[in-house]
Amino acid sequence: MKINSKKLEKSQIEIEFELTPEEFQEHFNHALEHLKHHVKVDGFREGKAPASMVEEKIKPEVLLMEAGDHAVHHVYTNYVRENNLELIGQPEVSIIKIAKGNPFIFKAKITVLPDVELPDYKEIVKKVRKSFDAAQGGEISVTDQEVQDALNYLQKTKAKFTLKNDVAQKGDFVEIEYYSPQLDQGKAAPQSGASLAPQGREAKDRFILGEGGMIKDFEENVVGMKAGEEKEFSVKFPENSVRKDLAGKDIVFKVKMVSVQKMELPEINDEFAKQLESLPAGRQAFDTLVALKASMKEGMTIEKKEEAKQKNRGEILEKIVEKSKIEVPETMVKYEQERLFEDLKNKITQTSKATFEEYLSTIKQTEEQIKETYQKEAEKRIRKFLVLREIGKKENIEVTDAEVEEEVIKSIKNYSKEDLAKIDINQLKEYTKGVIINEKIFKKLEECQ
DSSP states (O other): OEEEEEEOSTTEEEEEEEEOHHHHHHHHHHHHHHHGGGOOOTTSOTTOSOHHHHHHHSOHHHHHHHHHHHHHHHHHHHHHHHTTOOEEEEEEEEEEEOOTTSOEEEEEEEEEOOOEEOOOHHHHHHHHHHHHHHHHTSSOOOOHHHHHHHHHHHHHHTOEEEEOSSOOOTTOEEEEEEEOTTSTTSEEOOSTTOOEEOTTOOEEEEEETTSSSSOHHHHHHHTTOOTTOEEEEEEEOOTTOSOTTTTTOEEEEEEEEEEEEEEEOOOOSHHHHHHOEETTTTEEOOSSHHHHHHHHHHHHHHHHHHHHHHHHHHHHHHHHHHHOEEOOOHHHHHHHHHHHHHHHHHHHHHHOSSOHHHHHHHHTOOHHHHHHHTHHHHHHHHHHHHHHHHHHHHTTOOOOHHHHHHHHHHHHTTOOHHHHHHOOHHHHHHHHHHHHHHHHHHHHHHTTO
16 A cells, blocks of 8 residues: 655645555455345345345445445554544545556545644743742732621621612612613613623613612612612713723613612621531631631632732743744634634523524624634634643653542532533543643643742
8 A cells, every 4th residue: 555645734634545456355345245234135145145246236336435435444544543643623535546456546634733842941931930929029918908808798798688668878789670772782781891681671780889880870870769760861881881882972771770678787796707607517617706817818818829820820831832833723723713602602691681693683793703703812722732732741741540530529529410410421531631631731830930
């Protein structure tokens, strides 16, 4: 068998295989053996007729294509395995010549994981560490004010609510319905992270009045309203609004006050600390407020350190990727674009009352236009993946089945039987393996710091 291969752009390889007539005959015989079980020959039990008689019953082109398919699969698969090729997607196969008693020629165009030319990544890691330490400005710590802010948030989760017949005041918990007839889209949410509802639908929201859940002017107009009262007013959207098409514009809203509740906050003291439950034990976690604050400070410090670690790792990877030479395959980019698009689609349908088609109508974009916006992000993610993978190979990073098994058991131990039934264990294992490998790679890099 003759094999000729040539490299193409974007990590593609074109391979031409030429089998001798004798080599192709083996695949022809295999095809005949396979098909004779599906052909009835008078006087013989199924699959027992002589090959020559079976061949007479089968159309020549059917037999040739069966032989060709078998030859392609067998030869191509062996070539990939023997050459340790790491493929992306399926091959593009084209048959050049096929005839009984002649050489069989076919081509396969494949995309493989690209070569990655790494820089001196250990030197880059050292420089990032110095820069990162300077930016951090010393030891990571949590201030008393940060602890107090966290306590204030915790206090609100324990608040008691009582319906009011009086007007809404700042500090009250209100529920409203609102609608903007001025907009083609139907309504625009006057929050800082504005989302849209489909045309003709009123939106509902619940928030603590005066705490910035809505645009300031919007909240000022809601102050003084009673449950059941309706009001129409104009709100100027800020210049830095996430809705660029509304920035700086005056938008009319029709608002109905659904309910007003007085919010009573518990006093932050030792009794407050005692009433907090520690999970999963369900017992009193703290005897004093001092103990609660100490525990919160410790937890917040751990979170800050983890955040700093991830930021440091992100900068390390960015710098290494920046200096690496990679020809990213288009196939990988398109796959990642599709994945990012599906993530967006799922998020929209799960968090919004609107369908995805209504969302597209609102933002005046097509699916293809949205996918196109993900191209740079997709390529960026692929580059990071390829660089980490190459570093892992250079550093001989490995993960055992036992390590994967241990982490999988940890991750699913709190799952219910119903949730476990929905999980693809093999997929979870692959994901877990990737997480462990990346963690080992970053720890290896951090040793250079």
